[in-house]
Amino acid sequence: MKMQNVLYLSNLSKDHLHTLPLIVLYLTDGCNSRCAMCDIWRVPRQNMDMELVHHIVKSARRLRTQMVLLSGGEATQHPHWPSIAAQFRAHNIKVWLLTNGLLLKKQAEAIIEHVDRITVSLDAATPELYQRIRGVDALDLVLEGMRVISKAGVHVTTRTTVMRANFRQMPFIIDVALANGAQSVSFLAVDSDNPYAFGPRFEEQSTLPIASENDFGPLKEAELAEFQALLERLFISHAEHFANGQIEESPTKLRRLYDYFASLYGKASFTPPRCNAPHISVVIGVDGTLQPCYFLPPISESKNLDDLNQPEMIALRSAYRRKQRPECSRCVCPLYRGPRALLQGF
Ligand code: SF4
Numbered sequence: 001m002k003m004q005n006v007l008y009l010s011n012l013s014k015d016h017l018h019t020l021p022l023i024v025l026y027l028t029d030g031c032n033s034r035c036a037m038c039d040i041w042r043v044p045r046q047n048m049d050m051e052l053v054h055h056i057v058k059s060a061r062r063l064r065t066q067m068v069l070l071s072g073g074e075a076t077q078h079p080h081w082p083s084i085a086a087q088f089r090a091h092n093i094k095v096w097l098l099t100n101g102l103l104l105k106k107q108a109e110a111i112i113e114h115v116d117r118i119t120v121s122l123d124a125a126t127p128e129l130y131q132r133i134r135g136v137d138a139l140d141l142v143l144e145g146m147r148v149i150s151k152a153g154v155h156v157t158t159r160t161t162v163m164r165a166n167f168r169q170m171p172f173i174i175d176v177a178l179a180n181g182a183q184s185v186s187f188l189a190v191d192s193d194n195p196y197a198f199g200p201r202f203e204e205q206s207t208l209p210i211a212s213e214n215d216f217g218p219l220k221e222a223e224l225a226e227f228q229a230l231l232e233r234l235f236i237s238h239a240e241h242f243a244n245g246q247i248e249e250s251p252t253k254l255r256r257l258y259d260y261f262a263s264l265y266g267k268a269s270f271t272p273p274r275c276n277a278p279h280i281s282v283v284i285g286v287d288g289t290l291q292p293c294y295f296l297p298p299i300s301e302s303k304n305l306d307d308l309n310q311p312e313m314i315a316l317r318s319a320y321r322r323k324q325r326p327e328c329s330r331c332v333c334p335l336y337r338g339p340r341a342l343l344q345g346f
Pocket residue numbers: 031032033034035037038039040041072073074100121198
């Protein structure tokens with residue numbers, strides 16, 4: 001077996017990392033969307049410094065990174081994101097853009113030139129609901145952008161955060177996404193309690209209404225049966241899309257969305273997800289802070305990727321692997337790569 005493959009696989013058996021297959025980069029905490037379930041757009045904007053980017057690119061090369069996920073905030077709001085993407089690609093590191101889609105059309109040329117794949121947040125199938133959730137009237141603009149990018153050959157997927165306001169639109173969201181250039185769609189449950197994602201929404205000064213009291217949070221107990229029935233109908237009406245992978249989750253995985261919401265009311269048990277995110281990836285904040293994943297807090301003062309194997313980082317990997325991190329038990333966005341997937345690359 002090639003030495004490179006041995007190094008990738010050693011991530012799965014040891015807490016000391018020799019490679020870092022995926023880097024998630026928060027390029028900016030600015031965002032041009034106004035989502036009801038997120039506070040990021042309310043805080044003053046900070047963009048990642050280019051010197052920090054150069055340092056990360058150098059480390060990524062040394063750590064044999066396969067993919068960088070540009071995120072934020074809204075990554076396309078960083079004034080130099082195309083040049084950042086180009087720097088990674090110059091070292092054969094693929095670029096994946098996670099975007100709200102508002103600038104897809106305007107920045108199509110740069111995206112087509114510098115990005116390997118995009119994931120567009122698509123939380124509604126109608127302009128009215130889109131505006132209610134995302135705070136801007138832009139569904140048509142986003143869909144037009146998806147068509148342009150997809151037509152140029154960039155891999156386009158969508159991701160929907162399922163919440164009270166939109167669970168009834170799930171079947172239509174699939175149809176709208178696939179009709180507008182998406183190769184596949186995916187769903188995750190709205191997070192109900194993690195303080196490290198989506199801005200300072202649990203701090204006292206947060207202006208965000210408490211999720212359980214509005215339409216942008218988890219389903220209410222009275223809606224559970226309707227959601228369960230909707231899912232079962234979806235498995236039949238869209239059986240072909242499950243079979244050909246256009247819906248990325250299997251029916252079994254989508255039933256976990258029901259379990260997640262139902263467990264809030266003691267109506268189901270939610271099994272902690274399979275995840276090895278901290279062994280195969282890192283999340284780097286706008287100021288260089290290293291987070292083991294979206295939902296676990298920074299565990300060191302270090303802002304240097306070369307410190308990936310500091311004792312506290314190794315201890316964190318050991319702890320979550322031994323199921324000692326409570327955040328993992330209700331995580332809505334795990335990431336798991338087994339040996340074969342890891343060797344195939346992102
Ligand atoms: S959820 Fe994403 S797109 Fe919406 S405001 Fe927050 S960062 Fe922007």
